[in-house]
Amino acid sequence: MLDNRGSCGPVLVVxxxxxxxxxxxxxxxxxxxATCCASSGAQASFTIxxxxxxxxxxxxxxxxxxGYEVCREIRRLYGPGLPIVFISGDRKEPYDRVGGLLLGxxxxxxxxxxxxxxxxxIRALIRRERxxxxxxxxxxxxxxxxxxxxxxxxxxxxLQVSPIGLKLLTILMRESPRVVSRHDIERExxxxxxxDSDTLRSHLYNLRxxxxxxxxxxxxxxxxxxxYRIADLDEEAAASASSA
Numbered sequence: 001m002l003d004n005r006g007s008c009g010p011v012l013v014v015x016x017x018x019x020x021x022x023x024x025x026x027x028x029x030x031x032x033x034a035t036c037c038a039s040s041g042a043q044a045s046f047t048i049x050x051x052x053x054x055x056x057x058x059x060x061x062x063x064x065x066x067g068y069e070v071c072r073e074i075r076r077l078y079g080p081g082l083p084i085v086f087i088s089g090d091r092k093e094p095y096d097r098v099g100g101l102l103l104g105x106x107x108x109x110x111x112x113x114x115x116x117x118x119x120x121x122i123r124a125l126i127r128r129e130r131x132x133x134x135x136x137x138x139x140x141x142x143x144x145x146x147x148x149x150x151x152x153x154x155x156x157x158x159l160q161v162s163p164i165g166l167k168l169l170t171i172l173m174r175e176s177p178r179v180v181s182r183h184d185i186e187r188e189x190x191x192x193x194x195x196d197s198d199t200l201r202s203h204l205y206n207l208r209x210x211x212x213x214x215x216x217x218x219x220x221x222x223x224x225x226x227x228y229r230i231a232d233l234d235e236e237a238a239a240s241a242s243s244a
Contacts, residue, residue: 009034010033010034010035011055012038012044013056014038014040014062015057015062027119033054039063041065041069041070044062045073048070048077053078054082055125057085058071059086060088060089061088071105080104080166081129085121085122085125087110087113088108108199121190128167136148138170140232143230152166159210161210168189168204171185172228172230177229179228181227182227186200219231
């Protein structure tokens with residue numbers, strides 16, 4: 001597996017519409033990013049196998065294969081850290097957005113979109129990925145997160161989450177057992193370019209499927225009108241009882 005953390009490679013843009021390719025390429029070039037373009041899944045595969053890229057913008061519908069397949073290939077080669085944004089012209093249903101996020105994408109835009117918004121989201125994702133993170137191990141109940149190795153383990157089983165899911169889990173475990181507001185989470189993950197209202201909900205849903213659904217005791221809790229937190233309520237109850 002290639003390690004692309006800290007890479008200064010180009011942004012890969014994959015779309016079979018030459019107008020979209022040109023618009024995105026020009027916007028990214030104006031922002032100071034080198035780009036490499038592909039109009040098919042085969043061209044994209046050739047590009048990502050040749051050398052390092054720093055991010056990827058993938059159209060969902062390509063002439064020879066889906067952008068989802070390209071996303072899987074990027075994740076296999078580059079691991080969970082490389083920023084990936086899907087763009088789509090006709091898949092507006094929530095389950096398509098969730099499907100893209102489940103495959104490991106960091107964001108999802110529906111055409112027509114503002115090229116400047118896409119550039120801002122890519123910039124925020126790359127900036128977060130390159131940010132130096134102190135090496136710490138967080139533990140809540142039987143769930144642990146090693147920020148140095150990015151290894152997540154619950155009950156002795158290693159878990160796999162999306163890049164945004166990893167950032168979300170890091171925030172919640174770092175602040176545990178404190179409740180973190182939706183606003184604070186969105187600001188830390190997306191900066192000033194906030195996503196639409198469904199994006200955080202989709203990532204939380206995906207994270208809960210991995211961290212909680214297979215286990216008897218939930219750790220990720222939604223606090224109505226307040227935010228979210230990760231906490232072992234059984235441990236909290238036991239601690240309160242012993243101190244009473």
